[in-house]
Amino acid sequence: MASASRVSVPPAVTLPSTHVAPSVTLSGPAPRVPVVRPFTADDLGDVVRLYSTVFGDRAAAMFLDRWRWSQVENLFPDDTPRWVLVADTGVVGYLGTVPLEYRVGGATVRAHTPCDYMVRPDYRFHGIQLMRRFMQSGRSCISCDDMAATIRVSEWLGCRRVGLLQRYVKPLDARALDRRFTGVPLPGFGMWAATRVLSCVDAGRRALNVERPAVEEIHSFDSRFDSFFRRATCVADATVVRDRRFLDWRYGVRSPHRLRKVFAVPDAAGGIVGYAIAFMPLGRSRAGQVMDIQIEQNSQGAGRALIDACCRWLRRHGAWTVHYHQAQASAPIPDRDLRRAGFHPRGGYQILVKQGNAAPGLNVLASRWRMVFGDCEASHSV
Amino acid sequence: MGVLEQVRAYVIEDLIQNGHEEIADSLPLIESGKLTSLQTVELVMFLEERFGVSIDPEEVTEENFRSLATIVRLVESKMEVRR
Numbered sequence: 001m002a003s004a005s006r007v008s009v010p011p012a013v014t015l016p017s018t019h020v021a022p023s024v025t026l027s028g029p030a031p032r033v034p035v036v037r038p039f040t041a042d043d044l045g046d047v048v049r050l051y052s053t054v055f056g057d058r059a060a061a062m063f064l065d066r067w068r069w070s071q072v073e074n075l076f077p078d079d080t081p082r083w084v085l086v087a088d089t090g091v092v093g094y095l096g097t098v099p100l101e102y103r104v105g106g107a108t109v110r111a112h113t114p115c116d117y118m119v120r121p122d123y124r125f126h127g128i129q130l131m132r133r134f135m136q137s138g139r140s141c142i143s144c145d146d147m148a149a150t151i152r153v154s155e156w157l158g159c160r161r162v163g164l165l166q167r168y169v170k171p172l173d174a175r176a177l178d179r180r181f182t183g184v185p186l187p188g189f190g191m192w193a194a195t196r197v198l199s200c201v202d203a204g205r206r207a208l209n210v211e212r213p214a215v216e217e218i219h220s221f222d223s224r225f226d227s228f229f230r231r232a233t234c235v236a237d238a239t240v241v242r243d244r245r246f247l248d249w250r251y252g253v254r255s256p257h258r259l260r261k262v263f264a265v266p267d268a269a270g271g272i273v274g275y276a277i278a279f280m281p282l283g284r285s286r287a288g289q290v291m292d293i294q295i296e297q298n299s300q301g302a303g304r305a306l307i308d309a310c311c312r313w314l315r316r317h318g319a320w321t322v323h324y325h326q327a328q329a330s331a332p333i334p335d336r337d338l339r340r341a342g343f344h345p346r347g348g349y350q351i352l353v354k355q356g357n358a359a360p361g362l363n364v365l366a367s368r369w370r371m372v373f374g375d376c377e378a379s380h381s382v
Numbered sequence: 383m384g385v386l387e388q389v390r391a392y393v394i395e396d397l398i399q400n401g402h403e404e405i406a407d408s409l410p411l412i413e414s415g416k417l418t419s420l421q422t423v424e425l426v427m428f429l430e431e432r433f434g435v436s437i438d439p440e441e442v443t444e445e446n447f448r449s450l451a452t453i454v455r456l457v458e459s460k461m462e463v464r465r
Contacts, residue, residue, distance in 0.1 A: 128422070
């Protein structure tokens with residue numbers, strides 16, 4: 001399978017002035033069977049138009065912004081295969097991938113995560129050709145999915161479940177509880193009072209954290225992170241290669257996650273014993289995210305302090321809930337600490353892995369995986 | 383219940399989830415939009431489990447899954463080979 005060459009983003013891609021709304025089924029008989037071929041630079045405009053057709057103009061604009069970061073400016077732009085599904089009418093489907101390096105059993109392996117998988121509604125049957133082409137390319141695949149049908153397709157194409165990326169949710173504002181649990185609007189004063197109670201309970205929890213290490217805000221991923229990653233003992237067998245280069249790409253100034261904050265707990269020697277990254281989506285979503293937390297072993301007080309700092313920052317920025325995900329096999333924060341901090345387990349994503357040809361000696365399937373939400377493609381479009 | 387009726391029942395009740403719908407043997411399932419790729423995979427898994435056959439991803443084509451008749455033809459050919 002030929003890799004897509006490095007693609008320059010055109011200065012402007014005009015979204016179609018007219019497009020078919022996603023709810024409209026395109027009528028008429030399907031033309032001859034569509035085929036899959038590698039994406040080329042000339043396809044970008046058609047892919048953006050397709051995105052607009054399937055998901056709408058606003059989503060298409062966000063896709064283009066995200067595409068630049070994940071497809072052109074990622075860590076391995078020369079190993080970022082993409083494919084299009086082409087029929088007589090033009091591009092009717094697209095599949096991108098995001099390459100990252102992972103440390104598995106002490107060795108480094110590159111794996112790809114499928115992303116931005118979309119097919120025009122009248123070609124839904126043929127969309128699986130895109131995923132099949134990727135799975136046949138010989139590359140290792142890592143993905144996280146929470147839809148049963150998507151998980152079944154991945155398993156049918158050769159992926160195996162290696163763990164659960166457990167989701168935890170913490171309510172900050174009573175309006176989140178209201179919608180989810182009662183469906184009945186509470187009186188305005190009742191809502192305000194319930195929210196104040198949640199805030200006071202959090203304050204009480206913080207007071208009980210007797211270690212209470214100081215937390216500082218970080219403005220760049222400086223050399224202290226190199227030292228941290230050298231020292232931090234990772235008990236997991238498998239994890240994304242987490243270093244400054246990865247953090248700069250994932251959460252730096254070019255990341256599409258613009259409203260984010262990095263916290264760290266300093267140590268006495270001028271380094272850090274842990275860090276966390278909070279993110280608040282722009283727009284109407286009120287779901288704040290803790291994208292990443294990493295701490296040195298035996299620094300659980302630091303973990304609790306970092307979670308608290310993220311929650312306070314997200315509350316100030318209008319979050320009604322805080323979401324945090326971690327793989328159960330090797331969790332940075334113990335379950336009991338998350339529950340004490342007001343988080344509740346609520347489903348999660350299956351971690352799915354397919355071992356590629358380039359890593360025959362590695363047993364990625366048997367490894368214990370360490371993963372947080374920011375490591376997986378599911379977090380790219382929140 | 384024969385292979386055709388079992389497959390028809392599964393498609394109507396589990397995939398389309400409309401017990402009142404009639405599906406003719408030769409109805410084009412893909413062209414009519416009744417079968418998406420995700421549903422096709424679920425159908426493949428049903429066929430493999432129910433009839434003890436193995437269907438390669440390469441065999442999941444528009445030709446083999448065009449209608450109930452072609453699906454049954456695929457399954458019965460594999461059952462014949464297994465015998």
